Amino acid sequence: MAFFDKYREKAENELLVEVRMAKELGYYPYFKELCSEQGPVVDICGREVIMLGSNNYLGMTTNPKVKAAAKKAIDEFGVGSTGSRLLNGTMELHVELEKRLANFFGTEEAVIFSTGMQANLGTLSCFLDKDDWVISDEQNHASIIDGIRLGRITSDRKKIYKHNDMDDLKRCLKEIPKGEHALIVTDGVFSMHGDIAPLNVITELAEQYGAGVYVDDAHAVGVMGSNGRGTAHHFGVQDKVDIIMGTFSKSFASIGGYVAGSESICQWIKHRARSLIFSASAPPASVATVIAILDIVEKDDSIRKKLWSNTKRLREGYLDAGFDIGSSETPIIPIIVGNDMLTFQFFKNLFEETPRSVYTNPVRVPAVPQGGQLLRTSCQASFEYEVLDEAVEIITKHGKELAIIS
Numbered sequence: 001m002a003f004f005d006k007y008r009e010k011a012e013n014e015l016l017v018e019v020r021m022a023k024e025l026g027y028y029p030y031f032k033e034l035c036s037e038q039g040p041v042v043d044i045c046g047r048e049v050i051m052l053g054s055n056n057y058l059g060m061t062t063n064p065k066v067k068a069a070a071k072k073a074i075d076e077f078g079v080g081s082t083g084s085r086l087l088n089g090t091m092e093l094h095v096e097l098e099k100r101l102a103n104f105f106g107t108e109e110a111v112i113f114s115t116g117m118q119a120n121l122g123t124l125s126c127f128l129d130k131d132d133w134v135i136s137d138e139q140n141h142a143s144i145i146d147g148i149r150l151g152r153i154t155s156d157r158k159k160i161y162k163h164n165d166m167d168d169l170k171r172c173l174k175e176i177p178k179g180e181h182a183l184i185v186t187d188g189v190f191s192m193h194g195d196i197a198p199l200n201v202i203t204e205l206a207e208q209y210g211a212g213v214y215v216d217d218a219h220a221v222g223v224m225g226s227n228g229r230g231t232a233h234h235f236g237v238q239d240k241v242d243i244i245m246g247t248f249s250k251s252f253a254s255i256g257g258y259v260a261g262s263e264s265i266c267q268w269i270k271h272r273a274r275s276l277i278f279s280a281s282a283p284p285a286s287v288a289t290v291i292a293i294l295d296i297v298e299k300d301d302s303i304r305k306k307l308w309s310n311t312k313r314l315r316e317g318y319l320d321a322g323f324d325i326g327s328s329e330t331p332i333i334p335i336i337v338g339n340d341m342l343t344f345q346f347f348k349n350l351f352e353e354t355p356r357s358v359y360t361n362p363v364r365v366p367a368v369p370q371g372g373q374l375l376r377t378s379c380q381a382s383f384e385y386e387v388l389d390e391a392v393e394i395i396t397k398h399g400k401e402l403a404i405i406s
């Protein structure tokens, strides 16, 4: 009991004071309950809401073929795997999906994890040994930061380069002693601002300095490159990227993560990554969902094209209204607000609009730097233009009321 007293006090005096006050004033934006499917318009606590806060880029959560495949998998394989991939938890569906992913990305092999977070934790930590170096973009996802922390690599061998700054990356590479090697780690598409890592330059520098390249393509698969093969394919440098990592929790409308690369890399991961070995594998329905989506996207690029035309529409709507959308180049389009209070007020006003409202993701420090607080919005292929226009109208109305735009 005594151990948790400290945390009870901290919770009562700090955390819960803030949470309760935010709830009372109606500013608390987290853990909202959905009473419907994740679609372009959702039901949140009896409220009809245009969903601009989801990573359901291809709108696959409600696709009838995908749902049928998930149901069939339950009938054939049951509801759970009850074990780690290493032991009893490898079902033929897992192996099938790994083969399909390797084929999709053009790699020798792929390995699937139960979440994307676990993929980054397990993979980065099993490669970053004491005598290695790592060079990581300052805006990389939290799971990359934690994966690097979990490795045996010492802090003096970790270098952070300024976001997407290739001169700074070069500076870091130059500091690596001759004969030693570094792994460059970057998001393909950055999750807060929706900008793209210049993998053409990164891979060139990597080649020049003998570094490895690890790309977290969580927000790029399904979105970038031919048929959604991701950022490396977008730049045509897939042969120069050593590891493509990603998640099934966004375009693939499921849960799970993956890593694709050479046979030796994937076999190393399968036998060394602790988050793979000491955790149960993904349930059959989740795996079958991804296979069914691959069946669709490999043959048909039209859904991805719709996503991009919707993205253009939304983006232009924001720009016409005068919003600052930062460096966004993809379906992730932030609206830069600049401070906490205004960000939460903006979120609240949008969410409480009637008869239909808009859900966005309020983002504060440390996910963005001080002064860069924003509402993150994400586009989906399943939006109709009218719904996007309606969302822009609501956002513009409240943006003006709060003097975020004039």
Ligand SMILES: Cc1ncc(COP(=O)(O)O)c(C=O)c1O
Pocket (backbone or CB within 6 Å): 115, 116, 117, 118, 120, 141, 143, 187, 191, 216, 218, 219, 247, 248, 249, 255, 256, 257
């Ligand atoms: C860039 C990036 N990497 C990794 C992850 C983790 O993926 P998952 O949701 O599958 O754990 C996310 C999810 O938010 C992400 O945005």
